[in-house]
Amino acid sequence: MRVFGHGDEKDVLSDALAEVDCSVCVCVCVCTATASVLVNISPTDEFSLEKGLRQGDPLSPFLFLLAAEGLNVMMRAMVQANLFTGYSVGSENSTIVSHLQFADDTLLLGVKSWANVCALRTILVLFEKVFGLKVNFHKSMLVGVNIGDSWLSEATVVLGCKVGKVPFMYLGLPVGGDPRRLSFWEPVVSSIRTRLSRWKNRLLSFGGRLILLKSVLTSLHVYALSFFKAPSGQDHGGLGVRQLREFNTTLLGKWCWRMLVDKGGMWEGAVGGEWFVESIERRVGNDADTSFWSDLWLGGAPLCVRFRRLFDLSTIQSISVADMCELGWEAGGAGWQWRRQLWVWEEELLLECKGLLYDIVLHANISDSWIWRHDVGGGYYVQCVYYLVTSTDTVSQAGAPDLIWHKHVPLKVSILALRLRRNRLPTKDNLMARNITSLDAHFCVNGCGELETANHLFLAFPIFAPLWTLVRSWLGIAPTTAELLQDHCAQFVASLGGSRIRRSFLQLVWLCCTSILWHERNNRVFKP
Structure with a gap:
C-alpha cells in the first residue's frame, strides 16, 4: 500500500495536540514556513507554502510519522477487537503479524477471510478521512499465497486495487520466490551486468575498476550478500573488497543480538533462537532473568555443561542466579538441593563449582544484560564482528x-x-x-x-x-x-x-x- 498527497497541518496538529498548550506555537512554526529553490546553484526568493504540507516541505517527515503511527494504532485496535485476524508466525504460532511499515510502504498481512477484506477497506477509508493522506490503490496490490485467482479477483473489486503475484518487490527486495531457481537470481546478475559495462572495463584503470567493483557490490541488496566470494581485506594483503558472505553473517548476528537484548520485540517471537553462543555472556545484576544452570554467565560454558552431574541431581534446575545467591551458594547454603546424597567424587565437583562462585558479587544497581565478549564495552558492532569473522578465515601477510x-x-x-x-x-x-x-x-x-x-x-x-x-x-x-x-x-x-x-x-x-x-x-x- 502506498500513500501520497498532502495533509492539512492545522487539523493534524489540533487533533494530536488537543490538550497541549503549545499547539498554537507549533502551528505557527509550521504554517509560516517558507522555502526556496536552487536554480543554477543560486537560491531563489523565499515563498510561502500555501498548498498544504507535502513530502519535502519543512517538518513533513515528522507529520508523516504521526500519520503512519495513526495507521499503526488503528490496525492494533482492529486486531485487539477481533475485527482483523493477522498472520501467525514463530514457534507454536505465538506471534501475530498484522502489518509492517516503512515510510510510505506498508504491508498488511492476514488470513484469507471476507471479514479481513472488509476490515481492510474500512481501515483505509478511515485513514484517508482522518489524516488526509490518499491511498494510491493503483500501486497497491493484493497478493495471495496458495489462494485461488477467482477469490483474489473478487477481493480486489472490494478493495479497489489490483492482483499481485509472488515474488513482488517491497523496499527494493523481492518477497517470496524460490532461491533455488536461476530466475530468482536473474535481477542480481542483470544489475551487475548493467553496471559493469564492457566500455568501463576497457577505459578504466585498475584502481578505477576496483572502485567500480566496490560500488556495485555495496549496492547489492542484503538478500544477495551470500551469493559471491570476494577477495581479502587490506589487513590481509588484499584489495579491501568486503567479503559479502561474512558481512551477511555479521548482519544476521546483529538481529540475533537484538533478540537477546530487546525483550518483547516482534522479531524475538517470530524468529527465536540464540546465535554466536561462544561469543556472548550474561552480565548478572539485580534481576532474576539469568538462569543459574542454563545461561552462560560464569566462565566459557554454562554450569549445566561444565557440571552436568550436579545439574542432573539438582531439584531446582530452573533457579535464577539472584535466587540462588539469596538462598546461599556457599558451603551449607540452601541453594544446593539434591535428589539424593552426593557421592565422594560428586562432592569434589561441588567444591570445584563453589570455588568458581567464591568471588562472585552481584551488582545491585544494574539489571541483567547480555554482553559481547570481543568488545570492551560489551556491545555488538557489525564492523568489529566482521573483522573478527574475516580475521579467522584468511592468513594475514606480515606487514x-x-x-x-x-x-x-x-x-x-x-x-x-x-x-x-x-x-x-x-x-x-x-x-x-x-x-x-x-x-x-x-x-x-x-x-x-x-x-x-x-x-x-x-x-x-x-x-x-x-x-x-x-x-x-x-x-x-x-x-x-x-x-x-x-x-x-x-x-x-x-x-x-x-x-x-x-x-x-x-x-x-x-x-x-x-x-x-x-x-x-x-x-x-x-x-x-
Whole structure:
C-alpha cells in the first residue's frame, strides 16, 4: 500500500495536540514556513507554502510519522477487537503479524477471510478521512499465497486495487520466490551486468575498476550478500573488497543480538533462537532473568555443561542466579538441593563449582544484560564482528597494510605494490607462464640475457638497481641485502627505526620508486 498527497497541518496538529498548550506555537512554526529553490546553484526568493504540507516541505517527515503511527494504532485496535485476524508466525504460532511499515510502504498481512477484506477497506477509508493522506490503490496490490485467482479477483473489486503475484518487490527486495531457481537470481546478475559495462572495463584503470567493483557490490541488496566470494581485506594483503558472505553473517548476528537484548520485540517471537553462543555472556545484576544452570554467565560454558552431574541431581534446575545467591551458594547454603546424597567424587565437583562462585558479587544497581565478549564495552558492532569473522578465515601477510597502503599516494600506486608483492605484474616471465608470449621473448629489456622477473627487474637490473643506492645515500640509511621484494620493502621501511612518521616516510619513498621504475620499464618496452 502506498500513500501520497498532502495533509492539512492545522487539523493534524489540533487533533494530536488537543490538550497541549503549545499547539498554537507549533502551528505557527509550521504554517509560516517558507522555502526556496536552487536554480543554477543560486537560491531563489523565499515563498510561502500555501498548498498544504507535502513530502519535502519543512517538518513533513515528522507529520508523516504521526500519520503512519495513526495507521499503526488503528490496525492494533482492529486486531485487539477481533475485527482483523493477522498472520501467525514463530514457534507454536505465538506471534501475530498484522502489518509492517516503512515510510510510505506498508504491508498488511492476514488470513484469507471476507471479514479481513472488509476490515481492510474500512481501515483505509478511515485513514484517508482522518489524516488526509490518499491511498494510491493503483500501486497497491493484493497478493495471495496458495489462494485461488477467482477469490483474489473478487477481493480486489472490494478493495479497489489490483492482483499481485509472488515474488513482488517491497523496499527494493523481492518477497517470496524460490532461491533455488536461476530466475530468482536473474535481477542480481542483470544489475551487475548493467553496471559493469564492457566500455568501463576497457577505459578504466585498475584502481578505477576496483572502485567500480566496490560500488556495485555495496549496492547489492542484503538478500544477495551470500551469493559471491570476494577477495581479502587490506589487513590481509588484499584489495579491501568486503567479503559479502561474512558481512551477511555479521548482519544476521546483529538481529540475533537484538533478540537477546530487546525483550518483547516482534522479531524475538517470530524468529527465536540464540546465535554466536561462544561469543556472548550474561552480565548478572539485580534481576532474576539469568538462569543459574542454563545461561552462560560464569566462565566459557554454562554450569549445566561444565557440571552436568550436579545439574542432573539438582531439584531446582530452573533457579535464577539472584535466587540462588539469596538462598546461599556457599558451603551449607540452601541453594544446593539434591535428589539424593552426593557421592565422594560428586562432592569434589561441588567444591570445584563453589570455588568458581567464591568471588562472585552481584551488582545491585544494574539489571541483567547480555554482553559481547570481543568488545570492551560489551556491545555488538557489525564492523568489529566482521573483522573478527574475516580475521579467522584468511592468513594475514606480515606487514601488508603498513607496506602497501598509504594515504598520500594514488590508489593505482598501492595496487601496483600489491600486485608486485603477489608477483602478479605482467612481467615477461608471468606472460610466458600464461602462454601470452613466446619462449624467446622472455629476456630482460636491457638485453642482459637474464629472465625478466619482478625481483630481477626491480633489484638486479643494471640500470634500475643503482637507483636504490642513490636513494639510500640521499637519506643516509644503510644498504639492504634482501634479494626478494617482500624482504627488500620491509628492510627499507624499517631502516630509520621504529618511529611511525619515519616508517610512513620511507614507505612513501619506496612506493614512489617502484612506480617510477615500472613506468620506465614500460616506456623501454613499448616506446623503444
